Amino acid sequence: DVKVTQSSRYLVKRTGEKVFLECVQDMDHENMFWYRQDPGLGLRLIYFSYDVKMKEKGDIPEGYSVSREKKERFSLILESASTNQTSMYLCASAGPLGEKLFFGSGTQLSVL
Amino acid sequence: QKEVEQNSGPLSVPEGAIASLNCTYSDRVSQSFFWYRQYSGKSPELIMSIYSNGDKEDGRFTAQLNKASQYVSLLIRDSQPSDSATYLCAVSSGQAGTALIFGKGTTLSVSS
Numbered sequence: 001d002v003k004v005t006q007s008s009r010y011l012v013k014r015t016g017e018k019v020f021l022e023c024v025q026d027m028d029h030e031n032m033f034w035y036r037q038d039p040g041l042g043l044r045l046i047y048f049s050y051d052v053k054m055k056e057k058g059d060i061p062e063g064y065s066v067s068r069e070k071k072e073r074f075s076l077i078l079e080s081a082s083t084n085q086t087s088m089y090l091c092a093s094a095g096p097l098g099e100k101l102f103f104g105s106g107t108q109l110s111v112l
Numbered sequence: 113q114k115e116v117e118q119n120s121g122p123l124s125v126p127e128g129a130i131a132s133l134n135c136t137y138s139d140r141v142s143q144s145f146f147w148y149r150q151y152s153g154k155s156p157e158l159i160m161s162i163y164s165n166g167d168k169e170d171g172r173f174t175a176q177l178n179k180a181s182q183y184v185s186l187l188i189r190d191s192q193p194s195d196s197a198t199y200l201c202a203v204s205s206g207q208a209g210t211a212l213i214f215g216k217g218t219t220l221s222v223s224s
Contacts, residue, residue: 033211040120042216043156043200050209058211090155098211099144099204103155 002027006091006104013111019078021107023091031098032074034058034066036087037106043090049074050098081111114139116203118215127224131188135201135215138182143206145177145184150198150217160186191222 007022025032033048035058045058047066055066063085067075074093078085088108092101115138125131133147144163148156162168162175162184174187184203188195201215 040216043214045211048211056209056211096208097144097204097206098208099146099206100158100161101148101156101202101212103157106155 002102004091004093004102004104006089006107008107009105011107011109013078013081013109015080015082015111017078017081017111019081019109019111021076021078021089021091021109023074023076023093023104024072025074025093025102026072027093027095027102028071029093029102030071030096031094032068033092033094033098033101034064034074034076035090035092036060037090038087046076048098083111085109086111114203114213116201116213116215118199118201118218120216121219122221123218124221124223125191127191127193127222129191129222131191131195131220131222133186133188133199133201133218133220135184135186136182137184137201137203137213139203139205139213140182141205142179142182142203144204145175146202146204146212147173147175147184147186148200148202148214150200152197156200188220191220193222193224196220196222 091104147160150156198217
């Protein structure tokens with residue numbers, strides 16, 4: 001059974017903290033994605049990676065960075081967390097064309 | 113700016129009725145089209161994909177594509193309360209190294 005695992009289901013951080021969200025997939029997928037989802041705004045792409053050490057900005061990359069040192073792991077980093085980064089964060093992976101996405105269960109991040 | 117548009121709903125139908133969900137997209141070169149279902153508090157999951165004009169049926173679900181009109185739809189026959197969810201339309205250029213573009217989703221409510 002395919003699996004995308006996000007390290008935390010709920011996370012509470014303080015403003016200014018550096019936050020790491022981890023995602024691991026076991027499907028040997030080339031593509032990995034980070035989205036945030038907010039009520040009324042839908043899924044918004046933050047960053048994606050189509051290969052190890054490669055990254056592409058999505059629609060809302062400001063305030064975020066990513067790391068992909070190994071094929072199976074894609075990390076999202078909030079350099080200095082702010083309250084407007086409180087959101088549900090969803091990681092996904094997909095095969096060569098990046099089309100059929102498998103999502104992790106999400107991390108609800110609250111920044112206080 | 114490439115866009116995917118959906119009515120946010122809620123779309124309310126009685127049990128046993130046909131639910132019709134619609135989606136339009138702006139990028140004429142889009143090649144691949146997907147419907148994801150997201151239950152409240154859960155992650156999106158892929159339920160249908162369609163690549164060529166016409167209809168594609170899978171059980172109670174039928175996806176319809178009209179590239180000339182830049183229009184995709186999802187029909188759910190014999191709707192059940194368990195179909196109550198948000199349905200996300202997603203569009204791809206079909207090229208490696210690119211990401212899906214998601215609509216904001218339509219919320220469907222099926223009443224028993």
